[in-house]
Amino acid sequence: MAQLTTTERQIALALLVVLAVVGLLMVTAGREDPLGLHGLLVMAAAVLGSFWIMSRYYDPLPTADRLREYYDDPSKFGVVAAMVWVAFGLFIGDWVAWLLVNPDLTFDAAWSSFGRIRPVHTTSVIFGFGGNALIATSFYVMQRTSRARLPDQLSPWFVLLGYNLFCLLAVTGYMLGITQSREYAEPEWYADIWLVAVWIVYFVTYLRTLARRKEPHIYVSNWYYLAFILVVAMLHIVNNLAVPVSLGHAKSYSLFSGVQDAMTEWWYGHNAVAFFLTSGFLGMMYYFMPKRAGRPIFSYRLSIISFWGITFFYIWVGSHHLHYTALPQWVQTLGMTFSVLLLVPSWASAGNALLTLNGAWHKVRDDATLRFMMVAAVFYGLTTFEGSFMAIRPVNSLSHYTDWTIGHVHAGALGWVAMITFGSIYASVPWLWKRDAMHSARLVEIHFWLALAGTVVYIFAMWNSGIVQGLMWRTYNESGTLAYSFVDSLVAMHPYYIARAVGGLLFLIGALVGCYNVYMTIRTARQHEIGPSADMPAAVPVLSPAE
Amino acid sequence: MFGFHYRLERKTIPFVLAIIGAASIGGFVEIAPLFTIHQTVESAPNMRVYTPLELAGRNIYIREGCYACHSQMIRTLRDDVERYGHYSLAVESKYDHPMLWGSKRTGPDLARIGSKYSDAWHVIHLNNPRDVVPESVMPAYTWLKRTALRTDDLGMHLQALRQVGVPYTDDMIANAPADAYGQANPGTPFAEGVSKRYGEATDVSAFDGAPGNVTEMDALVAYLQILGRLTDVASKDPAPGGAKP
Numbered sequence: 001m002a003q004l005t006t007t008e009r010q011i012a013l014a015l016l017v018v019l020a021v022v023g024l025l026m027v028t029a030g031r032e033d034p035l036g037l038h039g040l041l042v043m044a045a046a047v048l049g050s051f052w053i054m055s056r057y058y059d060p061l062p063t064a065d066r067l068r069e070y071y072d073d074p075s076k077f078g079v080v081a082a083m084v085w086v087a088f089g090l091f092i093g094d095w096v097a098w099l100l101v102n103p104d105l106t107f108d109a110a111w112s113s114f115g116r117i118r119p120v121h122t123t124s125v126i127f128g129f130g131g132n133a134l135i136a137t138s139f140y141v142m143q144r145t146s147r148a149r150l151p152d153q154l155s156p157w158f159v160l161l162g163y164n165l166f167c168l169l170a171v172t173g174y175m176l177g178i179t180q181s182r183e184y185a186e187p188e189w190y191a192d193i194w195l196v197a198v199w200i201v202y203f204v205t206y207l208r209t210l211a212r213r214k215e216p217h218i219y220v221s222n223w224y225y226l227a228f229i230l231v232v233a234m235l236h237i238v239n240n241l242a243v244p245v246s247l248g249h250a251k252s253y254s255l256f257s258g259v260q261d262a263m264t265e266w267w268y269g270h271n272a273v274a275f276f277l278t279s280g281f282l283g284m285m286y287y288f289m290p291k292r293a294g295r296p297i298f299s300y301r302l303s304i305i306s307f308w309g310i311t312f313f314y315i316w317v318g319s320h321h322l323h324y325t326a327l328p329q330w331v332q333t334l335g336m337t338f339s340v341l342l343l344v345p346s347w348a349s350a351g352n353a354l355l356t357l358n359g360a361w362h363k364v365r366d367d368a369t370l371r372f373m374m375v376a377a378v379f380y381g382l383t384t385f386e387g388s389f390m391a392i393r394p395v396n397s398l399s400h401y402t403d404w405t406i407g408h409v410h411a412g413a414l415g416w417v418a419m420i421t422f423g424s425i426y427a428s429v430p431w432l433w434k435r436d437a438m439h440s441a442r443l444v445e446i447h448f449w450l451a452l453a454g455t456v457v458y459i460f461a462m463w464n465s466g467i468v469q470g471l472m473w474r475t476y477n478e479s480g481t482l483a484y485s486f487v488d489s490l491v492a493m494h495p496y497y498i499a500r501a502v503g504g505l506l507f508l509i510g511a512l513v514g515c516y517n518v519y520m521t522i523r524t525a526r527q528h529e530i531g532p533s534a535d536m537p538a539a540v541p542v543l544s545p546a547e
Numbered sequence: 548m549f550g551f552h553y554r555l556e557r558k559t560i561p562f563v564l565a566i567i568g569a570a571s572i573g574g575f576v577e578i579a580p581l582f583t584i585h586q587t588v589e590s591a592p593n594m595r596v597y598t599p600l601e602l603a604g605r606n607i608y609i610r611e612g613c614y615a616c617h618s619q620m621i622r623t624l625r626d627d628v629e630r631y632g633h634y635s636l637a638v639e640s641k642y643d644h645p646m647l648w649g650s651k652r653t654g655p656d657l658a659r660i661g662s663k664y665s666d667a668w669h670v671i672h673l674n675n676p677r678d679v680v681p682e683s684v685m686p687a688y689t690w691l692k693r694t695a696l697r698t699d700d701l702g703m704h705l706q707a708l709r710q711v712g713v714p715y716t717d718d719m720i721a722n723a724p725a726d727a728y729g730q731a732n733p734g735t736p737f738a739e740g741v742s743k744r745y746g747e748a749t750d751v752s753a754f755d756g757a758p759g760n761v762t763e764m765d766a767l768v769a770y771l772q773i774l775g776r777l778t779d780v781a782s783k784d785p786a787p788g789g790a791k792p
Binding site for chain 2: 032174178207251486490
C-alpha cells in the first residue's frame, strides 16, 4: 500500500466498488441458489478491501526512491499465502485420507463428506499453494532476471488478491455443492470468468516487465513461466466452455458431451500437470537452484531442448487417461506414444538440474534448503519415468482406476512440486525480508526429513495398494470366473489406507514446522541495514509526469 | 538451431507466439477430428434423454462428488466386462454434459448399475452404506431423504441443455417440474405425462418409498436406476458380455 501512487489508490478503489456491485448482483440474482452465498463472499471481499484502502488513502505517497528497488511486497504476500494454503490443503488431504479408514469422520454433515472435501484438498494444494508460490516467485524471478522493476504497483496486487479470491470461491463452492465435476477444473462459470480476468492482467504484467528488461536475453526461467501462463489460459478457456442455467444459477452445463468432453477434460487435466505443476515449477527450479548452489546451469542447450520438448510433447499425452475406453483407439495410441517420447525432455531437465549441482554437492550435504531442491529434481525424474511407463496401454490396464495413480500423482506433487517449492521458499524468504538466513536451519532440516519420510511412506503405501487392487480385480480362479468381489479388494486396502494417512500426517507436520519457521523469520527484527547491494534494477527509469 | 534460438529468446512476442504454436498442435490434432469423424460415436436412434428427475439426480451425483470414487466407463478388458457388463460405448454418454467417466474406482463402476438393485436397496445404501455392505467406506448421505428437491427451475436446466445440443422438446421443457413430480408419484395424473414424453419404459416409482413429496433421494435413485439403460445398443451388440443374462 505504501508504494501505491494516488492514481493507483483511486483505480483500486474503483475496481473494488465494481466488484462490490458484481457481488450485489450475484446476491440478488442468486437469492434462491448457492450463487447468492458466493455473491455475499465477493461483496465481503470488496468491502473489506475498500475499507483497507480508504483507511490508508492519505498515507504518505511513495517517493521516486522506490524505483531504485525491486517491488517485492506482492511476492511476500504470495509466499505467506502459499504457506497458509499448504497447511490448510494438507490438513484437509489428511482428513480425506482418514475418511477412507473410517468413513464416519464427517460429523454427519453434507459439506464434510468425502466427495465434497476431496476437491477442497486438491484445489487448495494445487491452486492455493502451488499457484500462489508460482505467482510470487515469478514476480521475484522476472524482476531479477530482467533487472527491471515491475511496471506498476497495482497490477501485481490485482493478480495475487484476485487469484486468492478465485481459490476461495472454488473451495467454499465445493463445500456448498457448487462444482462442475471436471477434475482439477471444478469451479463454476463465474469463478472461471473471474480467473480469466486475473490471468490476462498477469500475462500483461509479465510482458510489460519483460519489455522493460535491461538484459538482452530472456532467461530460461521466464520461458517456463511464460509457457505456464499462456498454456494454462488456453486450457482453462477451452475446457470450461459451458452454458449456465441462468445468470442466477451457479450451475452450468458443459458445451461438449461424452467422448469429446472426456478428451477435452483430460487434455486439460494432464496439461494442468504439465503447464501448472511442471512448467511453472521448472521455472522456479532454474532460478533458485543455481542461485542457492552458486553454480551456473549445467547446459544452456539442454535447457532449450527440454523446454521445447516439454512444450510440444506434453499437449498430446492427455488421452493416456482414457486407455481402453470409448475414446477412439488412434487417439489413445497418440497419447501413449507421446507419453513415452516425453521421457526425453523430462530427463533432460532433471539431468540438467542434477548436473548443475556438480561442484556443490558438499552444499547439498550441509544445506537442507538445497537438498529440498536436489530431492525434488530426483523425484521429478522418477515421476516422469513412472508416468511414461504407466501411459503404456498394457501397464495402464493394471494401474488405471487404482491407487497406483494416486501414488504416482503424490510422488510428483509431494516429491517434486512441494519439495522444489519449499526449497525455493526457504531460499527466498531471507532474501525477500532482508534477513541473513532463515530463523532456524535446524527446523529446515527437520522439515526436510519429515517431508521425505512422509512422501516415501505415502507412495509405497499407494504403490502396494494400487498393484494389489489391480491384480485382485483381474484374478481368475480355476473354473475361469473372477476370484474376488469388489468388496474383497476394498478390504485388502485397509492397512495401506492407514499407512497412507500416516505418511500424509508426517508431511503435514513438516509443513507446519515450515510455517512456524517462516513466521519466526519474518517476525525477527531486521538484523542489520543492508547497504548498497547488487539486488536492484539496472537503472532508475526516467520519471513520467504523472508521478 | 541453437543460433536461431539465441536470437529468438531475445524477442518477447515471437517467443510467445512460438510457445502458443508448439502447444496448440497436439490438442488440435487429437480433439478436432473427434467432432468430424462420424464413426467416433455410434448411432442409437432409440436413445432417450434424461427425464427431469433423473437429470436432477445426476446433478446431485455431481454435487456430492460421486465421480471421485465411481467411474462410469467399462473398459474393453475381459475382467472389466465380466464384472460390470458390456464395455461402455461412446453413444451412451452422448447426452452427458459433462461426461462422468471418472478416473478412480475407490468404489465399483456404475456405468450399468441401473436396475441391478431395487430402489429400496439404494435408499438404505445411500442413507448408510454399512447397513447393507458392512465393509463399505462410502460416506452416509443421510440428508438426501429429508431434503426436498428443488424442481421449479428444472425447465431452465432442460433449456440450457437444449442449447448445448440435447434434443429436449418444448413440451418437455414446459412440463419439467410436473414430470419430476410425476415420476416419483405413480398413479397420479402427472405420472402419465412422464410415460407420454419419455417413453413407456421409463421407471415411474416412489423411489424413496414415500410418495407425495419429491426428495433428493428420489432424484438420485431415479438417476442410478437409469444408468446404462438409456439405449439398448450395448445389450444388442454381439460382442462378448453383451448378450449375457
